[in-house]
Amino acid sequence: MKPHRTRPLILRVMTCSLFLAADTFVEAQQKTANYDESKVGNHPLPPVLGEGNSIANSSAAWEQNRRPELFKLFEEHVYGQTPQPNQWGPVEFKILAEKKDALGGKATRQLILATLPQHPSWKGMEIMLHIPNEGKGPFPCFIMPSFGGNHAVSTEPDVPLSTRWMRPNKEKNIVANRATEATRGTESSRWPLAMIMDGGFAVATYYYGDVEPDHPDGWREGLRAALSKDGADTNWQPGQWGAIGAWAWGLSRIADYVEKQPRLRGDQLIVLGHSRLGKTALWAGAQDKRFGVVISNNSGEGGAALMRRNFGETTAVITKAFPHWFTSTYSNYANNETSCPVDSHELIALMAPRPVYIASAVEDTWADPKGEFLAGLHAQPAYDLYGKKGLGTETHPGLNQPVGEHIGYHIRSGKHDVTDYDWQQFMAFARRHFKTN
Ligand code: GCU
Numbered sequence: 365m366k367p368h369r370t371r372p373l374i375l376r377v378m379t380c381s382l383f384l385a386a387d388t389f390v391e392a393q394q395k396t397a398n399y400d401e402s403k404v405g406n407h408p409l410p411p412v413l414g415e416g417n418s419i420a421n422s423s424a425a426w427e428q429n430r431r432p433e434l435f436k437l438f439e440e441h442v443y444g445q446t447p448q449p450n451q452w453g454p455v456e457f458k459i460l461a462e463k464k465d466a467l468g469g470k471a472t473r474q475l476i477l478a479t480l481p482q483h484p485s486w487k488g489m490e491i492m493l494h495i496p497n498e499g500k501g502p503f504p505c506f507i508m509p510s511f512g513g514n515h516a517v518s519t520e521p522d523v524p525l526s527t528r529w530m531r532p533n534k535e536k537n538i539v540a541n542r543a544t545e546a547t548r549g550t551e552s553s554r555w556p557l558a559m560i561m562d563g564g565f566a567v568a569t570y571y572y573g574d575v576e577p578d579h580p581d582g583w584r585e586g587l588r589a590a591l592s593k594d595g596a597d598t599n600w601q602p603g604q605w606g607a608i609g610a611w612a613w614g615l616s617r618i619a620d621y622v623e624k625q626p627r628l629r630g631d632q633l634i635v636l637g638h639s640r641l642g643k644t645a646l647w648a649g650a651q652d653k654r655f656g657v658v659i660s661n662n663s664g665e666g667g668a669a670l671m672r673r674n675f676g677e678t679t680a681v682i683t684k685a686f687p688h689w690f691t692s693t694y695s696n697y698a699n700n701e702t703s704c705p706v707d708s709h710e711l712i713a714l715m716a717p718r719p720v721y722i723a724s725a726v727e728d729t730w731a732d733p734k735g736e737f738l739a740g741l742h743a744q745p746a747y748d749l750y751g752k753k754g755l756g757t758e759t760h761p762g763l764n765q766p767v768g769e770h771i772g773y774h775i776r777s778g779k780h781d782v783t784d785y786d787w788q789q790f791m792a793f794a795r796r797h798f799k800t801n
Pocket of ligand 1: 390638639640641662663664665677682730
């Protein structure tokens with residue numbers, strides 16, 4: 365597989381303009397989408413516990429039959445199937461750097477390169493891990509992918525700039541699809557690292573583009589092509605994994621590393637993601653039960669928001685603008701959502717009985733906050749099988765009023781983003797469930 369920069373200029377220009385076209389298309393759709401609650405339609409949701417004689421009426425029946433059945437439906441119709449460990453072989457972790465006084469002494473920061481020795485055409489991913497220096501530990505750990513790379517998450521000048529392909533973004537100082545020095549710290553408001561350390565949590569991250577660049581052609585230079593035996597074309601076959609599956613795979617590989625660290629609690633891992641990476645966190649949580657708490661932030665369509673509701677982004681828009689995120693079958697449900705055998709309340713139910721938290725923002729209408737709330741509400745039957753309380757209300761709560769026990773939810777004021785307020789709720793939720801202080 366050739367690295368991106370050696371590809372002919374014409375192909376690079378084509379990829380870039382495809383990408384810009386997708387963004388322009390989404391912006392236009394955002395203006396014309398339906399935001400009128402009276403026009404969302406009233407389509408019954410597929411029943412979480414199944415139908416007829418095969419209704420799961422105990423946690424055992426859920427675990428043995430219904431959950432695996434639902435899981436398979438999500439593989440077949442939405443995200444595709446993730447290859448098994450024997451297809452990727454051992455993962456090698458190499459510590460590239462350790463700094464014991466990061467964040468003014470608050471944290472020990474490690475940079476770790478994860479590679480697949482059996483698949484050297486994949487260049488690997490750089491994990492950045494911050495562990496609190498104060499407090500007894502071992503600490504629970506958040507695992508969350510970033511949009512901009514480790515140097516954009518941290519403001520510290522000794523975090524190396526990512527050299528990988530990045531989506532065009534003038535505001536974030538991305539030039540010719542590469543990070544520049546001026547990109548440093550541009551994502552840091554979404555990562556209040558000092559506050560997370562003071563809260564008694566570790567946090568690990570990686571740049572999602574390390575696993576696969578985020579454009580329709582990105583798989584050619586990412587993990588999916590590297591693992592594909594028969595050549596890359598198989599990636600577009602129905603049921604084959606999409607980019608969300610690949611990015612979620614990356615989150616589980618971070619868990620592999622983190623769970624072996626003596627200063628960390630391998631049994632207290634929290635997977636968290638924002639927006640397209642919120643969709644990724646949910647799929648990671650569904651696949652990997654080591655994630656003891658699963659958190660979706662503003663994940664919207666293809667994530668927590670119910671696809672059967674015609675509000676904000678639709679299946680038709682997402683599968684046209686971002687076909688590479690999903691398995692190809694998912695596009696069959698564009699303008700045809702009711703024939704999809706699953707909806708997002710069942711994705712949330714796949715976490716049961718583990719605690720799951722869904723966060724919305726009131727100005728993020730594109731992500732359909734109410735549809736995100738309703739997915740949490742209608743996941744409840746699976747939690748009932750374990751006697752676990754969920755949201756505790758059928759009414760979409762007011763602004764900045766978190767609700768719920770095993771299924772948590774808030775809608776905060778403001779726009780599509782990750783804020784300190786969100787982090788405070790996530791830490792409180794995780795603390796409650798892990799019973800830490
Ligand atoms: C677009 C896309 C959303 C996605 C978001 C993001 O708006 O339509 O589905 O969640 O990008 O990831 O920022």
